[in-house]
Amino acid sequence: MRTRALAVETNQLVKTYPGGVKALDGMELAVESGIVFGLLGPNGAGKSTTVKILTTLARPDAGTAAVAGHDVLRHPGRVRAAIGVVAQKSGADPVATGRENLLLQGRLYGLRGAACARRADELLARFDLADAGNRPVKGYSGGMCRRLDVALGLVHRPEVLFLDEPTTGLDPEARAAMWEEIARLAGEDGLTIVLTTHYLEEADRLAERIAIVDRGRVVVEGTPDELKGELRGDAVHLELSEAVADGAEPPLRDALTALPGVHEVAVDGRRVSVRADDGAAAVPTLLTALERAGAAVATATVARPSLDDVYLRYAGRSFNEAEAAAEAPVPAGAAGGVR
Numbered sequence: 001m002r003t004r005a006l007a008v009e010t011n012q013l014v015k016t017y018p019g020g021v022k023a024l025d026g027m028e029l030a031v032e033s034g035i036v037f038g039l040l041g042p043n044g045a046g047k048s049t050t051v052k053i054l055t056t057l058a059r060p061d062a063g064t065a066a067v068a069g070h071d072v073l074r075h076p077g078r079v080r081a082a083i084g085v086v087a088q089k090s091g092a093d094p095v096a097t098g099r100e101n102l103l104l105q106g107r108l109y110g111l112r113g114a115a116c117a118r119r120a121d122e123l124l125a126r127f128d129l130a131d132a133g134n135r136p137v138k139g140y141s142g143g144m145c146r147r148l149d150v151a152l153g154l155v156h157r158p159e160v161l162f163l164d165e166p167t168t169g170l171d172p173e174a175r176a177a178m179w180e181e182i183a184r185l186a187g188e189d190g191l192t193i194v195l196t197t198h199y200l201e202e203a204d205r206l207a208e209r210i211a212i213v214d215r216g217r218v219v220v221e222g223t224p225d226e227l228k229g230e231l232r233g234d235a236v237h238l239e240l241s242e243a244v245a246d247g248a249e250p251p252l253r254d255a256l257t258a259l260p261g262v263h264e265v266a267v268d269g270r271r272v273s274v275r276a277d278d279g280a281a282a283v284p285t286l287l288t289a290l291e292r293a294g295a296a297v298a299t300a301t302v303a304r305p306s307l308d309d310v311y312l313r314y315a316g317r318s319f320n321e322a323e324a325a326a327e328a329p330v331p332a333g334a335a336g337g338v339r
């Protein structure tokens, strides 16, 4: 028996597609109930394949997975009753109205009569679709469609909601609105949200915990701050009003390196870059030291390590490089898509 404390648990999932593409190569996940968990990785990392297995739409070649305490292979029906799925592609019927879509989904999950209608209206109001509820979905904007998709996934009050790249293809405004909606959902009724994304910013903003996935396995897992904190230190960039004279660079570098909590000092013409344990706290000290050395500072910026830096450290390549590699042509017979 699995414990209910974990909403999702996988052990050594392996999945190879025909043609030999190894989509999953020992995927290990443990997602606590009641949190937003981000599965972050570039295109082709194996996120959708993981979600397909967890939502009983695909079978692993090896390994086990349980959702809401139910084994996905032994009790797929129980898993399906406990989950809501918002796939990358909308499942809504474009010819039907938003309300009709919700009523149909409700009926599929056993809701009847007034209870079903009440739930549909509740969700239309909640997702700001009340006015559009009686219009065919084909007339909805991208953001409205996405909100309806999430509403459809919630009709039967699932324990675990899977959101597969919920903001891909949305314009910035609709993306921001969807982020707000997901953040709002997160606090509710102990709902667990498993969010897959290839947007670093999306995972950083929404997920309490993140698993960074590369080549079909988790390369690192933790809270966004834990992951970034492991990189120790902020980058502080200072732009001087005038370039430092050649001979003055080494003593300036030595003076800055001697400051507490300051490392990796680089001086290059007008640009001074350092890593600091606490960037914001180091700025006044750096300004004073530079002033003493006769260097006037024009601008100072502090950058926290990003999830891209984390990815680079654990996957050995940048997120952009990995995305580019995933988009590169693959050998004949090995191509394929899950969409």
Ligand SMILES: Nc1ncnc2c1ncn2[C@@H]1O[C@H](COP(=O)(O)OP(=O)(O)OP(=O)(O)O)[C@@H](O)[C@H]1O
Pocket (backbone or CB within 6 Å): 017, 018, 019, 021, 022, 023, 041, 042, 043, 044, 045, 046, 047, 048, 049, 050, 198, 334, 335, 336, 337, 338
């Ligand atoms: N049906 C399929 N047949 C063959 N190969 C597939 C199939 N589905 C996925 N793949 C391959 O498996 C790997 C993992 O794909 P998957 O879709 O799980 O990654 P992903 O991280 O979700 O990426 P994306 O964000 O592009 O969906 C990729 O190399 C992909 O090309």
